[in-house]
Amino acid sequence: MYKLSTSILQNRLFSSNNILKYYYSTSIPKGFKTGTYACGLKKSGASDICVIFSEKECNASAVFTENKVRAAPVLLSKSLLEQFNCSGFQSMVINSGGANACTGEQGMKNAETMSNLSAKLLKSKQPSVVMSTGIIGQQLDMKKVEKGIEEAVKSLGNDWTLAAKAIMTTDKVHKLYQKSVKLSDGKEVNISGICKGAGMIHPNMATMLCIICTDADVAKEPLKQALKHSVHYSFNSINVDGDMSTNDTVCVYANGMAGNKQISSTSSEDFNRFQSALRETAEELSKMIVRDAEGATKFVSVVVRGANSESDAKVICNSIATSSLVKTAMYGEDGNWGRVLAAVGYSGIHVVPNKISMWFSKGNGQNIGIGQKNDQDTCIQLLKDGQPIPLSSGDDKSAKLLSNKDIGIIVDLGLGQSTHTMWTCDLTVGYVEANSHYRT
Amino acid sequence: MYKLSTSILQNRLFSSNNILKYYYSTSIPKGFKTGTYACGLKKSGASDICVIFSEKECNASAVFTENKVRAAPVLLSKSLLEQFNCSGFQSMVINSGGANACTGEQGMKNAETMSNLSAKLLKSKQPSVVMSTGIIGQQLDMKKVEKGIEEAVKSLGNDWTLAAKAIMTTDKVHKLYQKSVKLSDGKEVNISGICKGAGMIHPNMATMLCIICTDADVAKEPLKQALKHSVHYSFNSINVDGDMSTNDTVCVYANGMAGNKQISSTSSEDFNRFQSALRETAEELSKMIVRDAEGATKFVSVVVRGANSESDAKVICNSIATSSLVKTAMYGEDGNWGRVLAAVGYSGIHVVPNKISMWFSKGNGQNIGIGQKNDQDTCIQLLKDGQPIPLSSGDDKSAKLLSNKDIGIIVDLGLGQSTHTMWTCDLTVGYVEANSHYRT
Numbered sequence: 001m002y003k004l005s006t007s008i009l010q011n012r013l014f015s016s017n018n019i020l021k022y023y024y025s026t027s028i029p030k031g032f033k034t035g036t037y038a039c040g041l042k043k044s045g046a047s048d049i050c051v052i053f054s055e056k057e058c059n060a061s062a063v064f065t066e067n068k069v070r071a072a073p074v075l076l077s078k079s080l081l082e083q084f085n086c087s088g089f090q091s092m093v094i095n096s097g098g099a100n101a102c103t104g105e106q107g108m109k110n111a112e113t114m115s116n117l118s119a120k121l122l123k124s125k126q127p128s129v130v131m132s133t134g135i136i137g138q139q140l141d142m143k144k145v146e147k148g149i150e151e152a153v154k155s156l157g158n159d160w161t162l163a164a165k166a167i168m169t170t171d172k173v174h175k176l177y178q179k180s181v182k183l184s185d186g187k188e189v190n191i192s193g194i195c196k197g198a199g200m201i202h203p204n205m206a207t208m209l210c211i212i213c214t215d216a217d218v219a220k221e222p223l224k225q226a227l228k229h230s231v232h233y234s235f236n237s238i239n240v241d242g243d244m245s246t247n248d249t250v251c252v253y254a255n256g257m258a259g260n261k262q263i264s265s266t267s268s269e270d271f272n273r274f275q276s277a278l279r280e281t282a283e284e285l286s287k288m289i290v291r292d293a294e295g296a297t298k299f300v301s302v303v304v305r306g307a308n309s310e311s312d313a314k315v316i317c318n319s320i321a322t323s324s325l326v327k328t329a330m331y332g333e334d335g336n337w338g339r340v341l342a343a344v345g346y347s348g349i350h351v352v353p354n355k356i357s358m359w360f361s362k363g364n365g366q367n368i369g370i371g372q373k374n375d376q377d378t379c380i381q382l383l384k385d386g387q388p389i390p391l392s393s394g395d396d397k398s399a400k401l402l403s404n405k406d407i408g409i410i411v412d413l414g415l416g417q418s419t420h421t422m423w424t425c426d427l428t429v430g431y432v433e434a435n436s437h438y439r440t
Numbered sequence: 441m442y443k444l445s446t447s448i449l450q451n452r453l454f455s456s457n458n459i460l461k462y463y464y465s466t467s468i469p470k471g472f473k474t475g476t477y478a479c480g481l482k483k484s485g486a487s488d489i490c491v492i493f494s495e496k497e498c499n500a501s502a503v504f505t506e507n508k509v510r511a512a513p514v515l516l517s518k519s520l521l522e523q524f525n526c527s528g529f530q531s532m533v534i535n536s537g538g539a540n541a542c543t544g545e546q547g548m549k550n551a552e553t554m555s556n557l558s559a560k561l562l563k564s565k566q567p568s569v570v571m572s573t574g575i576i577g578q579q580l581d582m583k584k585v586e587k588g589i590e591e592a593v594k595s596l597g598n599d600w601t602l603a604a605k606a607i608m609t610t611d612k613v614h615k616l617y618q619k620s621v622k623l624s625d626g627k628e629v630n631i632s633g634i635c636k637g638a639g640m641i642h643p644n645m646a647t648m649l650c651i652i653c654t655d656a657d658v659a660k661e662p663l664k665q666a667l668k669h670s671v672h673y674s675f676n677s678i679n680v681d682g683d684m685s686t687n688d689t690v691c692v693y694a695n696g697m698a699g700n701k702q703i704s705s706t707s708s709e710d711f712n713r714f715q716s717a718l719r720e721t722a723e724e725l726s727k728m729i730v731r732d733a734e735g736a737t738k739f740v741s742v743v744v745r746g747a748n749s750e751s752d753a754k755v756i757c758n759s760i761a762t763s764s765l766v767k768t769a770m771y772g773e774d775g776n777w778g779r780v781l782a783a784v785g786y787s788g789i790h791v792v793p794n795k796i797s798m799w800f801s802k803g804n805g806q807n808i809g810i811g812q813k814n815d816q817d818t819c820i821q822l823l824k825d826g827q828p829i830p831l832s833s834g835d836d837k838s839a840k841l842l843s844n845k846d847i848g849i850i851v852d853l854g855l856g857q858s859t860h861t862m863w864t865c866d867l868t869v870g871y872v873e874a875n876s877h878y879r880t
Contacts, residue, residue, distance in 0.1 A: 069785030069793045102781065104794070104827055136778035137828040243765045243779070244786040324764070324867075325683045325875060332876030338576035339683070341542065345509030346684040353509045354544070387544055388577040427764075429872050435765060436772030436868075 027180040029190040029215035031055040031257035033156040034163035039148025041097025041134065041141065049148035050166035052092040052211060053122045053156060058253035060089045060129065061224040063231045065248035071101030072111040073130040074247055080115070084126050086220045089253060091124035092211060095145060096169050096196070098134040101246040110140050117146060121153040131209045131249050133169055133196060164194040167209055171198045175288040181277040183270045187260035189216035193281040195250075197289040207245035208235065210285060216274055217256035219264045226266075226275040227252050234282035237314070239321040239424045240293045252278070290423045295430025298330050299406045301364040302422045306413040312349045313413075313420035319347035320409060320422075327427035330407065335360060335398025337382040340409055354386035355414030362401050365408020366421070377401075385414070467620040469630040469655035471495040471697040474603035475595040479588025481537025481574065481581065489588035490606035492532040492651060493562045493596060498693035500529045500569065501664040503671045505688035511541030512551040513570040514687060520555070524566055526660045529693060531564035532651060535585060536609050536636070538574040541686040550580050557586060561593040571649045571689050573609055573636060604634040607649055611638045615728040621717040623710045627700035629656035633721040635690075637729040647685035648675065650725060656714055657696035659704045666706075666715040667692050674722035677754070679761040679864045680733045692718070730863045735870025738770050739846045741804040745859045746852040752789045753853075753860035759787035760849060760862075767867035770847065775800060775838025777822040780849055794826035795854030802841050805848020806861070825854070 033053045041048040062081055064074050093114050100107050115127040122128075132140070164174035179191045197208035218226070231250055256262070263270050291299055302321045307313035320326055323343040329336040337358055344351060361368045361379035368379040380397050381389055401407065473493045481488040502521055504514050533554050540547050555567040562568070572580070604614035619631045637648035658666070671690055696702070703710050731739055742761045747753035760766055763783040769776040777798055784791060801808045801819035808819045820837050821829055841847065 067782060067785035068787075068789070068791045069781055069796075102778070102793070102823070102826065102828055136781070243763055243782060246782055246785060323683055324871075328872050328875035331872065334876065338542070341509055341576070342507060342683060342686055345507035345686060347508075349508070351508050353542070356509075383542075386542065388542055427872060428876075429869050431764075432768050432771065432867060432869050432872055435768035436774065 027188070027190045028158060028160060028178060028192050029213050029255070031215060031255050032192070032213045033158065034160060035152040035155040035157065036162045036166035037148045037151035037155060039144040039151070041095060041144055047162065047166040048095055048097040049145065049152045050094045050163050051118050051122065051149065051152045052163065052213065053124070054090045054213070054253060054255040056255045056257055057088045057090055057125060058255045059218060059220045059223050060086050060251065060253050061220070061227045062129070062249060062251040063227060065245060067244050067246050067248070069101070069246050071099055071132060071247040072103055072107040073100055073132045074249060076108065076111045076115060077129045077131070077249065077251070080127055080129060086224070088126050089129065090126065091119050091122045091128040092251070092253070093118035093128045093149060094131040094167050094209065094211070095140070095148070096133050096167050098132060098138060098140045099136050099247050100132040100140055102137045103139055106139055110142055113142060114145060114149065118149050118153070121150060129251055131247070133167065133207070133209055133247055136246065160192050160194060167194065167196040169196060170294065171196050172292055173288070175285055175292070177281050177284045179277045179281050181273050183260045183273060185261045187258055189214060189258040189260055189274065191277055191281050193285050195285040195289065198292045198294055208248040208289065210235065210250040210282070212250070212252040212278070212281060214252065214254045215256065215258040216254050217258065217260050217262040218254045218274060219262055222263050222266045222271050223252065223254055226271070226278050229275055230279040230282040233279055234286035237420070237422045238286045238290050239318065239422060240290065287423055290425050293425045294434040295428040296425035297405070297428055298426040300330055300424045300426065301408045302424060303365045303408060303410045303419070304413065305370070305410070305419045306415055307418040307420070308416040310418045310420055313418050314422070315349050316344055316347045316411065317420050317422035319343045320411070321424035324427055326409070327424065330402065331426035331428045333399050333402040335382065335402060340411065341383065344411060351413055352415065356383060356386050357381065357412040357414065358383040359410040360398055360401050361408035361410060362404040363406055363408060365410045368408060368410045369412055467628065467630045468598060468600060468618060468632050469653050469695070471655060471695050472632065472653045473596040473598065474600060475592040475597065476602045476606035477588045477591035477595060479584040479591070481535060481584055486608070487602065487606040488535055488537040489585065489592045490534045490603050491558050491562065491589065491592045492603065492653065493564070494530050494653070494693060494695045496695045496697055497528045497530055497565060498695045499527050499658060499660045499663050500691065500693050501526055501660070501667045502569070502689060502691040503667060505685060507684050507686050507688070509541070509686050511539055511572060511687045512543055512547040513540055513572045514689060516548065516551045516555060517569045517571070517689065517691070520567055520569060526664070528566050529569065530566065531559050531562045531568040532691070532693070533558035533568045533589060534571040534607050534649065534651070535580065535588070536573050536607050538572060538578060538580045539576050539687050540572040540580055541576045543577070543579055546579055550582055553582060554585060554589065558589050558593070561590060569691055571687070573607065573647070573649055573687055576686065600632050600634060607634065607636040609636060610734065611636050612732055613728070615725055615732070617721050617724045619717045619721050621713050623700045623713060625701045627698055629654060629698040629700055629714065631717055631721050633725050635725040635729065638732045638734055648688040648729065650675065650690040650722070652690070652692040652718070652721060654692065654694045655696065655698040656694050657698065657700050657702040658694045658714060659702055662703050662706045662711050663692065663694055666711070666718050669715055670719040670722040673719055674726035677757070677860070677862045678726045678730050679758065679862060680730065727863055730865050733865045734874040735868040736865035737845070737868055738866040740770055740864045740866065741848045742862045742864060743805045743848060743850045743859070744853065745810070745850070746854045746856060747858040748856040750858045750860055753858050754862070755789050756784055756787045756851065757860050757862035759783045760851070761864035764867055766849070767864065770842065771866035771868045773839050773842040775822065775842060780851065781823065784851060791853055792855065796823060796826050797821065797852040797854065798823035799850040800838055800841050801848035801850060802844040803846055803848060805850045808848060808850045809852055
């Protein structure tokens, strides 16, 4: 029933203890097909065009970059979703090898051509949602793109791995996650998600795209809510270097072909099951982005607990996860908790210093510091109610814990009941080298 | 009249074309004396205690870290300024080699001991303002500190260089700037400023301290306003890695011994002259911090023009100056303007993409792109009204410009008349190495 994705073996960080989480179901959403082609946008000659087609019309929802500078495909797709009121979509077209950002009127015309041509060839009722990723500020070679779309349409099939590969840019591994969940009427619904992004490390290689297709029958409003919820806990809870691209897009299509009783409200048990599966898909895909980040040697879970609100917890998570000092300390396997505390303090959120406790852990840190006795091999407490815990040979213990690939930073604010988790990686010499000498 | 500070020759970035800016007047503020001692807080054996004394009572003003986690000396000094209503101060005591942060009640008692002991030995009317810098989470060795204060008081003299050296931690060069300005009554007033900080790169070496003494006669309110203004354009306009320490403090004492007609309002010409001199002192000191940043190879001026408000311009400056991608591109001398544009876009400030223009320059970029014809050797325009400028051999020109040590990134938003400048450095392999392996 489950297969291990071979792609995840290619990357150092993927070969951690957590590898067993990266299996996926062979069940793929009914009625969807994908096609790909290498039209020559990528110098490497790898595939760079992907089309996705659904036999039946889909409800759709999307979350776009909040960057004020938005690429043409983002502007077009957003307007299409509005124009057609998030329903009736059957097709999507994605290119890698060019972001179609900062390309003016011609760029907008090119995005429209991609949308209309793919829809026409796929006999889609409506124009396609369009995504682009690659270098900013260059016009797409539309001769190549048009040829690419024609050929991709001819190649329609069921191999989501090919689709995941066609949208890669600087990614070292392709990113695919599939999930099935049984609803209360006994019907199994299937979700297939692909994404690309190697951290936010290349905004000029406009960065993060995610496409999720499901055969669940979901009304527009619950689909929108489930996506919003899932993105909040996944793509909006990862950080590599704090940069945000002009093209980031997450889009979900639901064609209803699983035949389940429609999920029509956000208060049903089936909605919860569907949302939970969608969130898992998005979370696992987003973690793959962190693991694939340029130069990363650590996968760091930042857990903030005891906050007055989840939004407070998230702001503090983000402050810790974006701190260059915290990230370099993790790289150096240096138990430098003062840097974490400083990041908590400057987050802008009200905290009471003498209520703050802190731990480092191996693994994801989810259960560290709450109640049960923690093994010193699993975690080490550094701060209790604002006071450093005297460490006799503590630094050694910190260093030993931090020598793991998967590590946790756990902060308990001691104020309330709210919590949030964010995932990040370390800041390494490899990152600086990759990003400083990228074009030269 | 002006002497070149020898200290500035020791650091790579200091040996740039801009070196001639780092002269200072030999005039020192009347009535101030400084004393230093090496009491053993620093393993290196370098001086680590500094006392400052004014013959006459001073008006005082200070700006403290906005970090919610504040060290004991910050809490104490803030409360002393409030208690004595910013007047009557005669003494200050600073230690390096220990931040006295996260040290609980004992830490607060130790800060009070430093304040009271130094005031008593200096026969100061009131307790001293206290500053500490160094490792977080360790109690100060008060035997050493008390001995250090006693000896420092015995050594009182006029050598501000010794004072600048005694407050250093990871700084490679000491930082001193002195400035004189003639007021309308013909009286010359003198300002002497010292600071420490090598970027915000060691929040566990709690980071930025600045002490400014002047013999100008300035009433409390104009002194407060002038300091606030100066800090806004200096210490709050530099960035190394976006981290903010628990101990940051800037404090000014004014003893009135220049004998000028008191500057009693913020609307006078003399206020403007004094504020301008104070701002210059703070700006030059803050730029020295950027030049001394661990691993830095570039001094980058980020100029944002054409904004609807200065605060908008500053937010965008900060977004560019803190972007790891922009900073690594500068390190790699890579004309990667897409990263700058992305940082403008995600700053959260309203911008109109097709009104944005952008240049790279050598030097500080202050006059680039406004009116006069710009030499291609001085600057290169990359973006005009949101459209990339086709660069035939443009990349080479970019790379040539960016090979300078002092470079500018100039963004014109095309919206309004407001502008702001921020100073930052590049993100380098040296930075990561310094910060990842600092304790190991």
